[in-house]
Amino acid sequence: MEREEMDEVDEMNEAKSIGIDVGGTFTDIVGFNGDFFHIATLSTAEVISKPEILVDLLDKLQPYRVTFGIAAWVRRGKILRAPNLPDFQKLEELAKFEYRMLNDANCFAFYAAHITGFHNVFAVTLGTGVGSGIVINGELYEGHGLAGEIGHVYAGGSEKCVCGGVGHLETFFSGWKIKEKFGKELDRAELLGYEGFDVLCREVASAIMILDPECVAFGGRISSLLEDGDFRIGIGKYLMPEFEPEFVVIKDPLAVAKGAALLAALRR
Ligand SMILES: [Zn+2]
Numbered sequence: 001m002e003r004e005e006m007d008e009v010d011e012m013n014e015a016k017s018i019g020i021d022v023g024g025t026f027t028d029i030v031g032f033n034g035d036f037f038h039i040a041t042l043s044t045a046e047v048i049s050k051p052e053i054l055v056d057l058l059d060k061l062q063p064y065r066v067t068f069g070i071a072a073w074v075r076r077g078k079i080l081r082a083p084n085l086p087d088f089q090k091l092e093e094l095a096k097f098e099y100r101m102l103n104d105a106n107c108f109a110f111y112a113a114h115i116t117g118f119h120n121v122f123a124v125t126l127g128t129g130v131g132s133g134i135v136i137n138g139e140l141y142e143g144h145g146l147a148g149e150i151g152h153v154y155a156g157g158s159e160k161c162v163c164g165g166v167g168h169l170e171t172f173f174s175g176w177k178i179k180e181k182f183g184k185e186l187d188r189a190e191l192l193g194y195e196g197f198d199v200l201c202r203e204v205a206s207a208i209m210i211l212d213p214e215c216v217a218f219g220g221r222i223s224s225l226l227e228d229g230d231f232r233i234g235i236g237k238y239l240m241p242e243f244e245p246e247f248v249v250i251k252d253p254l255a256v257a258k259g260a261a262l263l264a265a266l267r268r
Contacts, residue, residue, distance in 0.1 A: 016031075016032060016033045016034075016064050016065075016265055017031070017032045017033075017064060017065045017066070017067070017261050017262075017264035017265035018030070018031055018032075018039070018058065018061060018065070018066045018067070018261060018264065019031075019032065019066075019067055019069065019107065019256075019257040019258060019259065019260030019261030019262070019263070019264060020054075020066065020067070020068045020069065020257060020260060021068075021069045021070075021104060021107070021254070021256035021257035021260060022044055022047065022068055022069070022070040022071070022085070022091070022104070023044060023071060023104070023127065023128075023256070024044065024071060024084050024085060024127065024128040024129075024175075025043070025044055026041050026042070026043065026044060027041070027042045027043070027044045027047045027054075028040075028041050028253070028254050028256070028257040029041070029042070029057070029257060030254050030257035030258050030260075030261050031061070031261060032258070032261035032262060032264070032265050036254070036258050036261065038254060039057075039061070040057065042054070044085070047091075048087045048091060049087075051091060055097065058097055059097075065098075065100075065264040065265065065267070066097065066098065066099040066100070066264060067099065067100045067101075067102060067107070067260040067261065067263050067264035068091075068099055068100070068101045068102065068260060069102055069103070069104040069106070069107030069108070069256040069257065069259060069260040070082065070085065070091075070101060070102070070103065070104055071084050071085050071103075071104050071127070071128070071129060071131065072085060072101075072103065072104075073103070073146055073149065074101050074102055074103045074145065074146075075144065075145030075146055076145055077100060077101045077102075078101070079091075079101060080146075081163070083129065083161075083162040083163040083164075084128045084129045084162060084176065100263075100264065102260065102263065103131065103133065103142075103146075103148070104125065104131060104256045105123060105124070105125045105131030105132050105133040105148060105256075106133040106134075106140055106142065106148065106259075107133070107256045107257075107259035107260040107263060108123050108125050108131075108133055108217075108219045108220075108250075108255050108256045108259050109121055109122075109123035109132070109133025109134060109135050109140065109148075109217070109259070110133070110135060110140050110259040110262060110263050111250075111255045111256070111258045111259030111262060112135070112215070112217035112219070112248070112250055112255070112259075113135040113138065113215075114259070114262055115250070116215050116217065116246070116248055118135075118213075118214040118215035118246070119135070119136075119137055119138040119214065120135065120136055120137065120211070120212075120213045120214045120215070121134070121135040121213055121214065121215045121216070121217055122134055122204075122207055122208060122211050122213040122215075122216050122217075122245075123135070123216070123217040123218070123219065124150065124204060124216070124217070124218050124219070124223070125218075125219045125220040125223070125256070126173075126174075126175070126200075126218065126219075126220040126221070126222035126223045127175050127220035127221050127222060128174065128175040128176050129151050129162070129170055129174050129175070129176065130150060130151030130169055130170050130173065130174050130200070131148070131149070131150070131151055131220075132148040132149070132150040132151075132207065133148050134147055134148050134211065134213075136211075140263070150169060150203060150204070150207060151168065151169050151170045151174065152165060152168045152169065152170065153168065153169055153203055153206075154167050154168060155167060155168060155169040155171070155172050155199050155202075155203055156172070156199070157171065157172075159171040162176060169199065169200065169203050172195075172196040172199035172200065173194075173196035173197060173199055173200040175221065175222060177196065178194075178196070178222075186225075187225065188225050188226055188227075188230070191222070191225060191226060192226075192230060192234075197234060198234065200234075201231070201234035201235045201237075201238060202238050204216065204231075204235050205235045205238030205239050206238075208235065208239060208243055208245060209239065209240065209243060212243060212245075213245050214245060214246060215245055215246045215247075215248060216231070216235070216245045216246070216247050216248070217248045217249075217250055218231055218247075218248070218249045218250065219249075219250045219252070219255050219256070221253075223249050223250075223251075224249065224251040224253075226249060227249060228247045228248055228249050229247075231247045231249070232247040235247070
């Protein structure tokens with residue numbers, strides 16, 4: 001941790017809640033005391049190999065509540081599987097302090113509802129994997145725990161997915177698939193021209209028809225390269241005209257951590 005970050009930590013002892021986004025590459029830590037504040041961004045590889053770094057940091061903060069948003073399948077606070085974060089087991093060493101574990105897309109969905117003001121939100125995260133979260137009447141909807149796993153719905157074909165399944169949406173559109181197929185990241189024009197984007201739009205449209213949300217929010221690294229209208233046009237062609245949700249791209253790399261902090265503060 002940098003010296004500057006340590007100083008910041010000393011000033012942040014007032015934190016009422018802490019949200020931690022454990023992403024594939026970076027782990028973002030955000031506090032919430034009525035306002036959000038960035039505490040630190042660490043390397044996830046470092047956090048997983050040396051969890052004591054995080055434990056020390058949280059000890060200094062003495063937060064009331066900690067919530068993790070992690071790219072994993074989480075049921076009742078327990079990580080079942082993390083296809084894009086294979087070393088997740090090591091994080092269990094963090095159990096030295098009290099925390100709650102949630103799916104990262106669920107945290108994003110809650111934050112999206114908070115900043116857009118909509119009570120019924122379907123949120124999609126486009127990063128290494130594809131996740132989604134659902135907010136109904138202002139509350140996070142988790143079903144039996146795994147609700148919203150749109151990245152692993154069957155979208156066609158028989159290509160193998162990182163989860164072990166075949167033909168899942170992520171085999172058409174995801175950060176890992178794009179890297180495998182093109183050997184680089186795509187820019188906006190390339191994303192819009194890529195047939196995988198159309199498959200993504202079709203699957204999101206199916207979810208919209210089931211949920212009829214007021215707002216469909218997109219987050220994550222890949223979403224930040226696109227605009228609201230790109231999704232409105234791409235998805236709109238698969239929707240019945242009566243479905244007219246607001247499409248919003250939230251270009252905030254700390255959105256998951258903020259949602260986690262908010263959920264921790266509200267004990268939800
Ligand atoms: Zn899958």
